[in-house]
Amino acid sequence: MPPASHESRAASLTLASRGEVRHDWTVEEIEALFALPFNDLLFHAQQVHRAHFDPNAVQVSTLLSIKTGACPEDCKYCPQSGHYNTGLGKEKLLEVEKVVEQARAARKAGASRFCMGAAWKSPREKDLDVVLEMVRRVKALGLETCMTLGMVDTDQAGRLAEAGLDYYNHNLDTSPEYYGEIITTRTYADRLETLGNVREAGMKVCSGGILGMGEAPRDRAALLQQLARLEPHPESVPINMLVKVPGTPLEDVEDLDPIEFIRAIAVARILMPASHVRLSAGREQMNESTQALAFLAGANSIFYGDQLLTTSNPQAEQDRALFAKLGLHPEVVEKSARETCTDDARQQAELEAALVRRSAAALDARATELAYDAAQA
Numbered sequence: 001m002p003p004a005s006h007e008s009r010a011a012s013l014t015l016a017s018r019g020e021v022r023h024d025w026t027v028e029e030i031e032a033l034f035a036l037p038f039n040d041l042l043f044h045a046q047q048v049h050r051a052h053f054d055p056n057a058v059q060v061s062t063l064l065s066i067k068t069g070a071c072p073e074d075c076k077y078c079p080q081s082g083h084y085n086t087g088l089g090k091e092k093l094l095e096v097e098k099v100v101e102q103a104r105a106a107r108k109a110g111a112s113r114f115c116m117g118a119a120w121k122s123p124r125e126k127d128l129d130v131v132l133e134m135v136r137r138v139k140a141l142g143l144e145t146c147m148t149l150g151m152v153d154t155d156q157a158g159r160l161a162e163a164g165l166d167y168y169n170h171n172l173d174t175s176p177e178y179y180g181e182i183i184t185t186r187t188y189a190d191r192l193e194t195l196g197n198v199r200e201a202g203m204k205v206c207s208g209g210i211l212g213m214g215e216a217p218r219d220r221a222a223l224l225q226q227l228a229r230l231e232p233h234p235e236s237v238p239i240n241m242l243v244k245v246p247g248t249p250l251e252d253v254e255d256l257d258p259i260e261f262i263r264a265i266a267v268a269r270i271l272m273p274a275s276h277v278r279l280s281a282g283r284e285q286m287n288e289s290t291q292a293l294a295f296l297a298g299a300n301s302i303f304y305g306d307q308l309l310t311t312s313n314p315q316a317e318q319d320r321a322l323f324a325k326l327g328l329h330p331e332v333v334e335k336s337a338r339e340t341c342t343d344d345a346r347q348q349a350e351l352e353a354a355l356v357r358r359s360a361a362a363l364d365a366r367a368t369e370l371a372y373d374a375a376q377a
């Protein structure tokens, strides 16, 4: 990591403490943020975070793969690419009813946003009609909707927006300079074009990247610069830690130090003060302390998982326990999304309230335990 001069540190700190929304960050300025002493970086990220968000609220999304495997793209990190043999089965596009069923389960588990992903280069016409119906039906449950379907042109983006799609996910993945090492079947410009089409259609943008793919520290700074250059900033910025899947070309890449990952979360928070920064793929491999640091650094969104969620789902249970331990609560879905609900919105509100109560009860129990321990000491 390059040393930052005293002046550039001071300048970065001033900017950070103001929480100013900028689109003109240079890579050098971003590198200077990365180079700050860890405590300073986290302190400033937390200041920026508090200026824009409830610091203890975390937005909860659920991800469902609506069409798995056999993707024609060659993303070197992805088990769904048809270019690599990872033993992952191929699945056809799910039926609308199945998707709606899973969305209901996700809502019941406390999710406020339902993300649907298909392993396509771009959606085909006949598939798009099915996908549009999914958007309408999931939206009718009172959930925010998000889709990731590969590249979309202006017409496709417009139709998705008309159907009520709130967010479109399309990640930049890495820096423009390192991109060719990771994907050869489409260009960085293609990615930016899709993001432009999504924005033009009036949808919110979800775009981030993956760290730990063998990139240099400068690539991490350059990726965040590209995201921060988007005007407006993406509303949602997933920061993923590579999950090394056997059979993919990145299966043996060197691990990224978790502290570097936390630094990237903090820098993303400072660069994009009003965006939800999502602690995304790779979270299952992180211990509780790393996740807690990520929340402190400004992450305020998570995925519950990519499978049907029930109350006995171990991942969801662990997440609830961690929320209780940290005094976090799920962010309540925005009023505008609720207002569109035609299918039992009250149940959603009650479930969210129950999650909050559960977190509070667990905190009370811990406080009692601590008081008891102190009395014994």
Ligand code: SF4
Binding pocket: 071, 072, 073, 074, 075, 078, 079, 080, 081, 082, 118, 119, 120, 121, 150
């Ligand atoms: S486009 Fe998406 S699904 Fe296809 S290989 Fe790349 S990351 Fe995987």
